[in-house]
Structures are given as C-alpha cells and as structure tokens.
Amino acid sequence: MPDKPHLIVLLKGYPRLSETFIAQELRGLEKAGFRLSLVSLRHPTDKKRHPVHDEIEAPVMYLPEYLHEEPLRVLSALGKALLNRRFWALMPRFLKDLARDVSRNRVRRLGQAAVLVAEWPEGGEWLHAHFIHTPCSVAAYASAMTAVPYTVSAHAKDIWTSPDWELAEKLARARWTVTCTASGYEHLKHLAAGRGPVHLSYHGLNLSRFAHFEGPRPSRDGSDPADPVRLISVGRAVEKKGYDILLKALSLLPKDIHWRFDHIGGGGELEKLKPLAESLGLSDRIAWKGALDQLEVLDHYRRSDLFALACRITADGDRDGLPNVIVEASSQGLATVSTNISGIPELLTDGENGFLVEPESPEAFAGALEKAIRNPALRQAYGDRVEQKVRASFDYHVSIRELSTLFETAWAEWRR
Incomplete structure (x- = not known):
C-alpha cells in the first residue's frame, strides 16, 4: 500500500x-x-475564482445542501444505510447528539453523511474535514458508518461558536486535530484533555504568489488633497470584521487628513455599512470593490499605503483567528492597523511591526490610523519588519510539510 492515503476532504463550500x-x-x-x-456541503456562490482553484486537480462532489431538495438521492442513501450494521451502531450516539442539539442542522448532517457513504469517492481511504463544526459532523458520522478514520483542521468561527461538549467529543474521536493560531490551539488542547492529539500549524502563504514588491510606495501623509493616503481593507462584510468600527474611526480622523478607502469583499453587512458611510459623510471617499480574485487583490495591496481591519469578538463568540489577509498585506510590506484579539498578535506587535488597539473602540482605532497616516517613515519601517517576519515564519511550505507528516504517520499507525 502507498505511504500516503487517498484523502476525502470535506469542505463547507467550494470554491x-x-x-x-x-x-x-x-x-x-x-x-x-x-x-x-473534495466533498462540499454547499455549492459555490462566488462569481470569481482564484487562480489556485484552477490548478487543483481533485474531483469535487457536492452533497445535498438541504435534504428536501434532493429527496430521491437522500432516500436511496438512507435505504443503503439501513442495511449497514455500523449505521445502527451510530444511532445511540446520534440520538444523544440530537437531544443536546435539537435542530434540522443535526439531522441534515446525518443525511449528508449517509449520501457520502452511499456515493463514496473512488479510492477514498481517509476523511479530513476543514472546520470542526458542520463539515466535521459529517466526517465523524461517515467515519462511524465506514470505520474510515477522520482528522480535522479547525480554524476560527468553528472553534469559538461550537459547544464545548461537541468539540471535546470530536477531538477525542479524531486521529488528530490541527489549528492555525496559538489561542485556538490552547483552547482545543484544554478541551481534548489528552484524549486526542492537537497540533498548531500556521497556514502561511504561498510566497511565490506574493513575491516581494519591488516598486516604489509614495510617502503620502494625508496632507495633499490631490494625493490622499490610500487605505485598504479586504474581508467579508460580517460582524466580526468590525467594519462599522472602522467607518466610525474614519469619521473621527482630523479634517486636515486627506484619505481614500477601498474595501474588497462581499458580505451581507454591506447593506448596513453603505448607509452608515453615507450618514457619516464618508461615501465620496470610499470605493466598495466587491469580491476580487487574488491577482486583483495583490495589485490593490501594492497601490495602497495602509491596511486596516477592526476585528472583534461577537456576542456568540465568533472571531477571526489570524486573518489571512493581514498576512497577505504584510507580505507586501504594507503596515497594518488592527486589534489585539485572537491570533493577530502572533504576527503583529504594537509599536514594533504594526499598530494594534483594543477592539470596539472607534476612538482608539482612529488614533492608530492618524499616527500611521502622518508618519509614512514609521509605517514603512513597520511594513519592512512584518514582511521579514512573514517571509521567515509564514511560508505555507512549512505547514504542508507538517500536515504531510501528520497524515503519513497516522496512516502508518492505522495500517499496523
């Protein structure tokens, strides 16, 4: 047998x-x-694709997003499941899960797992879930129905919005779990309580796609109305990104600072953010770019002076880990203003290679923006330092080597 398993990778949506x-x-x-x-729980909704999506060779299978939308497919899968003794062995566990989470979502994950098992990708030998919430639920149920092991990559929202009982049980059953920030790692390690291995591995960047920017970056300081400082943010317009805080901070900047702000990304909160910008008198200085592909985003990083993202922890515990867009911007020598939550301080240190403030404070964020804008030499120094850190410690080849070792080791142990 080969030393590498054929991986069935479960994703919430792809691409x-x-x-x-x-x-x-x-x-x-x-x-x-x-x-x-690749097995996706949802069909794609984005109209664009990144170049890397076209390079991925793996076939993609889409499970029924909602069971009632494909009743014949689901009934056929359940009919096969009823003949599977492992399915019946899973039932007490599923009913226990359902009692603690009485929801259609819980039933949907069992139905999706049944479809996955019935339509098993040819050659599949190992289940790996990206996100420890819903994709891992499908993987865990499918694993129980097939005796195929599963592993999981946990990220941010999936960690902090899932109940502890569910995380603990998934961690205990997984061959291993990997996560991408020290804060997430410590939380999962505590919940695992030694019953399942947890590893820390930063995603990093494919630095060949984010080569060092050799071009000039003007020393704009906001004093010239004909050449305003250019601010940029990349991210979905969702609550945890704190775009309402960022807009309020922009409105608090002194009137003698001239700026323009580009936002890249989609998201449901745009319906609220655009009227907020209008009410704050900012609309004529903001460009809402919508979703762009990676090459277009890279071009915007290189034409900008400062990156900004006012991350927060929402009421339900949702938060970013270390936003990949901050790592991307940093790879281009672009200084960042952000908040000191979650995994962000694992890359940025306030006063050394970035500008970090407490979350939920437009006043503090505005102060950091003003300092960065008025001091182009300082933000250039910070940008240089953070780029050096990215290129030294956030190369994705490191994480690929770490994941490869984890898969190969677990595969060898399971086959003994």
Whole structure:
C-alpha cells in the first residue's frame, strides 16, 4: 500500500474566495503526492475564482445542501444505510447528539453523511474535514458508518461558536486535530484533555504568489488633497470584521487628513455599512470593490499605503483567528492597523511591526490610523519588519510539510 492515503476532504463550500488558505493547502498536498477527492456541503456562490482553484486537480462532489431538495438521492442513501450494521451502531450516539442539539442542522448532517457513504469517492481511504463544526459532523458520522478514520483542521468561527461538549467529543474521536493560531490551539488542547492529539500549524502563504514588491510606495501623509493616503481593507462584510468600527474611526480622523478607502469583499453587512458611510459623510471617499480574485487583490495591496481591519469578538463568540489577509498585506510590506484579539498578535506587535488597539473602540482605532497616516517613515519601517517576519515564519511550505507528516504517520499507525 502507498505511504500516503487517498484523502476525502470535506469542505463547507467550494470554491470560496474567502478561503484562499484552504485552496492553497489543497494544491500543496497534491504537489506533495497526496490524491484528493473534495466533498462540499454547499455549492459555490462566488462569481470569481482564484487562480489556485484552477490548478487543483481533485474531483469535487457536492452533497445535498438541504435534504428536501434532493429527496430521491437522500432516500436511496438512507435505504443503503439501513442495511449497514455500523449505521445502527451510530444511532445511540446520534440520538444523544440530537437531544443536546435539537435542530434540522443535526439531522441534515446525518443525511449528508449517509449520501457520502452511499456515493463514496473512488479510492477514498481517509476523511479530513476543514472546520470542526458542520463539515466535521459529517466526517465523524461517515467515519462511524465506514470505520474510515477522520482528522480535522479547525480554524476560527468553528472553534469559538461550537459547544464545548461537541468539540471535546470530536477531538477525542479524531486521529488528530490541527489549528492555525496559538489561542485556538490552547483552547482545543484544554478541551481534548489528552484524549486526542492537537497540533498548531500556521497556514502561511504561498510566497511565490506574493513575491516581494519591488516598486516604489509614495510617502503620502494625508496632507495633499490631490494625493490622499490610500487605505485598504479586504474581508467579508460580517460582524466580526468590525467594519462599522472602522467607518466610525474614519469619521473621527482630523479634517486636515486627506484619505481614500477601498474595501474588497462581499458580505451581507454591506447593506448596513453603505448607509452608515453615507450618514457619516464618508461615501465620496470610499470605493466598495466587491469580491476580487487574488491577482486583483495583490495589485490593490501594492497601490495602497495602509491596511486596516477592526476585528472583534461577537456576542456568540465568533472571531477571526489570524486573518489571512493581514498576512497577505504584510507580505507586501504594507503596515497594518488592527486589534489585539485572537491570533493577530502572533504576527503583529504594537509599536514594533504594526499598530494594534483594543477592539470596539472607534476612538482608539482612529488614533492608530492618524499616527500611521502622518508618519509614512514609521509605517514603512513597520511594513519592512512584518514582511521579514512573514517571509521567515509564514511560508505555507512549512505547514504542508507538517500536515504531510501528520497524515503519513497516522496512516502508518492505522495500517499496523
């Protein structure tokens, strides 16, 4: 048998512009010699694709997003499941899960797992879920129905919005779990309580796609109305990104600072953010670019002076880990103003290579923006330092080597 398993990778949606880090990991695993079959719980909604999506060779299978939309497919799968003794062995566990989470979502994951098992990708030998919430639920149920092992990559929202009981049980059953920030790692390690291995591995960047920017970056300081400082942010317009805080901070900047702001990304909160910008008198200085592909985003980084992202922790615990867009911007020598939550301080240190403030404070964020804008030499120094850190410690080849070792070791142990 080969020393690398054929991986069935479960994804919440594929392809997604906001999950470049997953796409580059998939391609990296293919280059490392792994065969992949992708299984997505949702069809794509983005109109654009990143170049890396077209390089991924793995076939993609889409499960029924809602069971009632494909009743014949689901009934056929359940009919096969009823003949499977492992399905019946799973039922007490599923009913226990359902009692603690009485929801259609819980039933949907069992139905999706049944479809996956009934339509098993040819050659699949190992289940790996990206995100420890819903994709891992499908993987865990499918694993129980087939005795095929599963592993999981946990990220941000999936960690912080899932109940502890569910995380603990998934961690205990997984062959291993990997996550991408120290804060997430410590939380999962605590919940695992020694019952399942947890590893820390930063995603990093494919630095061949984010080469060092050799071009000039003007020393704009906001004093020239004909050449305003150019601010940029990349991210979905969702609550945890803190775009309302960023807009309020922009409105608090002194009137003698001239600026323009580009936002790249989609998201449901745009319906609220655009009227907020209008009410704050900012609309004529903001360009809402919508979703762009990776090459277009890279071009915007290189034409900008400062990156900004006002991340927060929402009421339900949702938060970013270390936003990949901050790593991307940093790779281009672009200084960042952000908040000191979650995994962000694992890359940025306030006063050394970035500008960090407490979350939920437009006043503090405005102060950091003003300092960065008025001091182009300082932000250039910070940009240089953070780029050096990215290129030294956030190369995605490192994470691919780490994942390869984890898969190969677990595969060898399971076959003994």
